[in-house]
Amino acid sequence: MLLAATAEDGIIRLWDMRTGVQRPSIEGYASWIRAICELPVGGRHLLATAGDDGTVRLWDTATGRTETVMDGGRLGAVGALAETPVADGTLVASTSGDGMTRLWDPATGDQRLAMPAPGTTVTDVAALAEDDLHLLAVAGEDRVVRVWDADRGELVKEFKQHHERVNAVCAVGTLLASGADDLIVRVWDVHQAPGNDRARPLLGHANWVTALVAVRHQDTDLLVSADKNGMIRLWDPRGELLRERQAHDAVNALAAYPLGNREVLVSAGVDRTIRLWSLDDLSPLGVLSGHKAPVTGVCPIEFGGRTLLASVGLDRTVRLWEPRTGRLVRIIPVHHRALACAYVGGMLVVGLDRGLLALAVR
Incomplete structure (x- = not known):
């Protein structure tokens, strides 16, 4: 079981909950990550993150790689x-x-x-x-x-x-x-x-x-x-x-x-x-x-x-x-x-x- 935490630097930090040992961090965002949660997908447990860049990303914690990027047709700034x-x-x-x-x-x-x-x-x-x-x-x-x-x-x-x-x-x-x-x-x-x-x-x-x-x-x-x-x-x-x-x-x-x-x-x-x-x-x-x-x-x-x-x-x-x-x-x-x-x-x-x-x- 892992504990995942995010911050303004866009880095996902992982800890082994049984031992307290920090695992290798996941990097890939260039912006603040606003939300993170576990998402079961096809028998695997991925991490889903939402960032200030308007994307939702799915990550494999074993490899540290992003599986899917969804941008939702980003609007950018809405000024009026x-x-x-x-x-x-x-x-x-x-x-x-x-x-x-x-x-x-x-x-x-x-x-x-x-x-x-x-x-x-x-x-x-x-x-x-x-x-x-x-x-x-x-x-x-x-x-x-x-x-x-x-x-x-x-x-x-x-x-x-x-x-x-x-x-x-x-x-x-x-x-x-x-x-x-x-x-x-x-x-x-x-x-x-x-x-x-x-x-x-x-x-x-x-x-x-x-x-x-x-x-x-x-x-x-x-x-x-x-x-x-x-x-x-x-x-x-x-x-x-x-x-x-x-x-x-x-x-x-x-x-x-x-x-x-x-x-x-x-x-x-x-x-x-x-x-x-x-x-x-x-x-x-x-x-x-x-x-x-x-x-x-x-x-x-x-x-x-x-x-x-x-x-x-x-x-x-x-x-x-x-x-x-x-x-x-x-x-x-x-x-x-x-x-x-x-x-x-x-x-x-x-x-x-x-x-x-x-x-x-x-």
């Missing part, structure tokens, strides 16, 4: 997520470094569609509000914003006016907004005919535009943008800058949160804080502190009959907050750097640096 209505329900869209935007059923984990952007990384995704069409906007490092039919997986339109990597997209009423490393926020009408689809530029950011969110204030659809300098700006999407404020060292994510009978703005920063802002004048309403590394995503979530705020960060945790009181309700370790979150179909979906995780939070 979006709730996506389709003809037969609601899915979650995810981005990836391989140029694919994927649609998933959050309840089953089944992949429904994959929409390719060859030769680039897709950086953000947003569903567009339409009565008879289910459209999905996707931002790319190749400076293009693509609009897809989410039911059929067909490319509908491409917008190519940005001069640098596009980092963020969001729907603002029936319009589409995008923000890029060229310091410009652009607002598009997706129904304009080719040649007449020039975007309205919103100017003023002094660094890369990193995040966008639509908010509802006094029965009006407004747009909030944020940048690498930590500045947040509130816009009328027709072109008027309404307010601006320094929020963080740098802003990674934005969200709208229902607080009482009004919406408030939520920002997440490199400074490891989450901040709440009034849409009346962008005055501060509160600070949520506790993450040990930059906060990368925030979203409202239903929990115990209440609307809480979920946050994810590079400290490998998901945290649930009660924004009204500032109380931290729960910490959920996820063992990987978390990059994005979305609450879809009763599941909290988390984008990780190595794939996707769906949590039924109760």
Whole structure:
């Protein structure tokens, strides 16, 4: 009988349980091994391991060799997520470094569609509000914003006016907004005919535009943008800058949160804080502190009959907050750097640096 142990160095160490003598170690992983167990296979007893590289491997302890490697079609980093209505329900869209935007059923984990952007990384995704069409906007490092039919997986339109990597997209009423490393926020009408689809530029950011969110204030659809300098700006999407404020060292994510009978703005920063802002004048309403590394995503979530705020960060945790009181309700370790979150179909979906995780939070 053997005892097996793993560590961050990717080495499997073995001991004879009867004598306490250490057996030769097994090496082969280049990353942290997260889980290990015995697996009977065809009369033999193999070791199964799961690593940070996204693989599951079977090992023969007698030879120290790997028998099987299963990578599960590794997704890599998932940096953005979006709730996506389709003809037969609601899915979650995810981005990836391989140029694919994927649609998933959050309840089953089944992949429904994959929409390719060859030769680039897709950086953000947003569903567009339409009565008879289910459209999905996707931002790319190749400076293009693509609009897809989410039911059929067909490319509908491409917008190519940005001069640098596009980092963020969001729907603002029936319009589409995008923000890029060229310091410009652009607002598009997706129904304009080719040649007449020039975007309205919103100017003023002094660094890369990193995040966008639509908010509802006094029965009006407004747009909030944020940048690498930590500045947040509130816009009328027709072109008027309404307010601006320094929020963080740098802003990674934005969200709208229902607080009482009004919406408030939520920002997440490199400074490891989450901040709440009034849409009346962008005055501060509160600070949520506790993450040990930059906060990368925030979203409202239903929990115990209440609307809480979920946050994810590079400290490998998901945290649930009660924004009204500032109380931290729960910490959920996820063992990987978390990059994005979305609450879809009763599941909290988390984008990780190595794939996707769906949590039924109760």
